Amino acid sequence: MKRKMNLFTLLLLAGIFVLVACGSTQPTGKEGVLSDPVKVNFTQESFPKIDGSTATIPLSEGIVMGLLEMTEDEAKSFVVHNKTHPAYVNLIEGDADIIFVTEPSDEELRLAREKGIELEVIPVVKDAFVFLVNTQNPISSLKLQEIKDIYQGKITNWKEVGGEDIEIIPYQRPKNSGSQTIMENLVMKNLEIMDAPTEFKPEGMGELIERVAGYDNSQKALGYSVYYYANTMYTRDTIKLIGVDGVKPDKETIKSNRYPLSSAYYAVLRKDEAADSSARLLLKWLLSQEGQKVAEESGYISVK
Structure with missing residues (x-):
C-alpha cells in the first residue's frame, strides 16, 4: 500500500x-x-x-x-x-x-x-538547435536535407547550396557533448555523421563559435549550437544564425514550434x-x- x-x-x-x-x-x-x-x-x-x-x-x-x-x-x-x-x-x-x-x-x-x-x-x-555561419557567408538558410548531406560528406562545397565556390568546413563537437547528442538524435537520427579530424571538433561550445567567427574561416565554416547559448551567452559580431527550411530561429518561432529543430x-x-x-x-x-x-x-x- x-x-x-x-x-x-x-x-x-x-x-x-x-x-x-x-x-x-x-x-x-x-x-x-x-x-x-x-x-x-x-x-x-x-x-x-x-x-x-x-x-x-x-x-x-x-x-x-x-x-x-x-x-x-x-x-x-x-x-x-x-x-x-x-x-x-x-x-x-x-x-x-x-x-x-x-x-x-x-x-x-x-x-x-x-x-x-x-x-x-x-x-x-x-530551446532550439541552431546552425551558424560567418557573416561573410551569403547563405541565410539551409534545407534540413542539405544539412544532413553536408554532415555525411555528400555536399562539400557551398556552391552546391547556393553559396560561393568555396569548400565547406563542417565543425562538430566531441562525442557526449550536449550539442553533439542533439545533432545525432534530432538532426541526423539514424544517419552516420562523417568522421572529422580533431581540429574540426572543438572541445567547448564557445570554441566552436570562435572557429566560425574567425577571419581565417570566413565563408567556409558551418557550425552548430543551442539557441540560448549562441544568442545570449556567447555572441559574436561575425557570426549569424541561419534558418532551417526557410525558418529563422528566434523566440517566437521556437515557442510556436515553427522552427523545425526545436528542443x-x-x-x-x-x-x-x-x-x-x-x-x-x-x-x-x-x-x-x-x-x-x-x-x-x-x-x-x-x-x-
Whole structure:
C-alpha cells in the first residue's frame, strides 16, 4: 500500500514527467506547467545538489537567486556546473540530485543501466538547435536535407547550396557533448555523421563559435549550437544564425514550434529519487508559474 501511495504522490507532484528507460534515447511525453503555487523554503544546506551543462548555468543561477535570496555574485559562486557528460556521471554516481542538461546520449544511458539506474527526463524550458555561419557567408538558410548531406560528406562545397565556390568546413563537437547528442538524435537520427579530424571538433561550445567567427574561416565554416547559448551567452559580431527550411530561429518561432529543430533543456533525476525529496520539490517549483517566470527572466523560453 505504501508503495502505491508513493507512486500516486509522485504523479501528482510531477505532472509532466517524461520517463526515459535506460534503453531509450529520446524523451517522450507531454510538457506542462503547474498552475497552483508551490511553496518552498530552502536553505543553502537543504538545497539539492545541482549540476548541469554550460548553457543552463544562468538558469541555475536564476533559481538560487530566487529561492535562496542570493545576489548575482553569490549565485555565481554557489552554482557549479561541470558540463553535460560529467553532470550525467555525477547524477548516476549519486554526487548530484538533479541536473539541467540536454537529453542523455546512448553512452550516458548505458552508464545508467550498468549502475541499475533509470533516469527521469523532464523538459523545463524550451530551446532550439541552431546552425551558424560567418557573416561573410551569403547563405541565410539551409534545407534540413542539405544539412544532413553536408554532415555525411555528400555536399562539400557551398556552391552546391547556393553559396560561393568555396569548400565547406563542417565543425562538430566531441562525442557526449550536449550539442553533439542533439545533432545525432534530432538532426541526423539514424544517419552516420562523417568522421572529422580533431581540429574540426572543438572541445567547448564557445570554441566552436570562435572557429566560425574567425577571419581565417570566413565563408567556409558551418557550425552548430543551442539557441540560448549562441544568442545570449556567447555572441559574436561575425557570426549569424541561419534558418532551417526557410525558418529563422528566434523566440517566437521556437515557442510556436515553427522552427523545425526545436528542443529543450531538461531536468534529469534518478527514478528512485524519493517523492518528497528536495530535488523533486525544486522541480515542482520550477514547473510552476513562478518558476517558469524566473526561467523567462533568466532569458529562457518557458515550456508553455
